[in-house]
Amino acid sequence: MSFKDSKVVIVGAGNVGSTTAYSIINQGLCEEIVLIDVNWDKAYAEALDMQHSVYFMNRNIKVHAGDYSECSDADVIIITASAPMPKDSHNRLEMLAPSMSIMRSIVGSVMTSGFDGIFLIISNPVDIMTYYVWKLSGLPKNQVIGSGTNLDSARLCCELAAMYDLDAKSVEAFVLGEHGDSEFVSWNSSSIGGKRIDDVLADNADRTRDITKEELLRRTGQAGWDIFNRKGNTCYGIAASGAAIVKSILFNENRIYPVTVCVDGQYDLNGVFLSVPTVIDKTGAKETVEIKMEPDELASLHRSAEIMTSFYRELNL
Incomplete structure (x- = not known):
């Protein structure tokens, strides 16, 4: 695989899909x-608009609308299409039943083309949909990845950085488990500039403004809903995460996300x-990084796992 022949197909040309493409x-x-x-028509218009933008970017990228026959030689297929969130709902799992039908149609069409690349699932509920795509596609498990808590982790890093007036890239902290209500933070592996978060919080108590770990997790989970409730969608953060x-x-960066x-x-x-730290390379999910968790963190991961597996029975596979 190289830039000269790399091809990405995005299924779903709504706010998330189009912003991811851009x-x-x-x-x-x-x-x-x-x-x-x-x-x-929507896919055509979005693609044409983006193709015009390439003129100003010093890029050599072709963007166009297409069909599933073009998936056969794709390196990565990103699925962003999903059922709309039920009105006044704050639970991504309520999207499960309607999203199943959409995903069956998409994956069936993709695999009929002869696709053998890597799926990246962004559609919610992302953890269950990623499992579902894996089952439907028959691909090796390393070739099916979900965006998971990658964006949640970035939001947490931004919250921590804001407390100390730092660049968020100086913070390393993982939100893990379900991308949803049972997600948790692996505080044991979190650090700022190499210093453990527990020590940072203790040594800078006057600057934390009594913000607890529980409050940081609440803000992290609430951030997406704050955006969604005010503008009807979240697109820039998840698009950057997907990119x-x-x-x-x-x-072939071998980055850990x-x-x-x-x-x-x-x-x-x-x-x-579930979301866990994972080495990502040209083969997809190359390796799961098994970080050391405190007993309560490991229990939280298992609680997320129990919630996810309880829904597998509803997938009728």
Whole structure:
């Protein structure tokens, strides 16, 4: 795989899909982007608009609307299409039943083309949909990845950085487990400039303004809903997260991101899709990083796993 022949297909040309495509174009991550949507006119218009933007970017990227026959030689297929969030709902799991039908149709069409690349699932509920795509596709588990808690982790890093007036990239902290209500923070592995978060909080008590770990987790989980409630969607953060994952795949970066993968043997779990730190390279999910967790953190991971597996029975596989 190289830039010269790299191709990304994005299924779903709504706010998330289109913004993800634009993020990939801005960074010059591949040679060709194909947009697929049930509303072909929408996909066509978004692709044409983006193709015009390439003129100003010093890029050489082709962007166009297409169909599932173009998935056969794609390196990465990003699925952003999903059922709309039920009105006044703050639970991504309520999207499960309607999203199943959409995902069955998409994956069936993709696999009929002969696709053998890497799936990146962004559609919610992302952990269950990632498991579902893996089952439907029949691909090896390393070739099916979900965006998971990658963005949640970035939001947490931003919250911590704001407390100390730092660049968020100086913070390393993972939100893990379900991308949803049972997610948790692995505080034991979190640090700022190499200093453990527990020590940072203790040594800077006058600057924390009585903000607790529980409050930081609450703010992290609430951030997406705050955005959604005010503008009807979240797109820039998740698009940047998706582009970062794609970059690690196409450029064989071996970056570690907390993404939804099959946890199989690590953390005393087997065959469940959850977000854990994962090495991402050209093969997809290259390796699960088994970090040391405190007993309560490991219990939280297992609680997320129990919630996820309880829904697997409803997938009728």
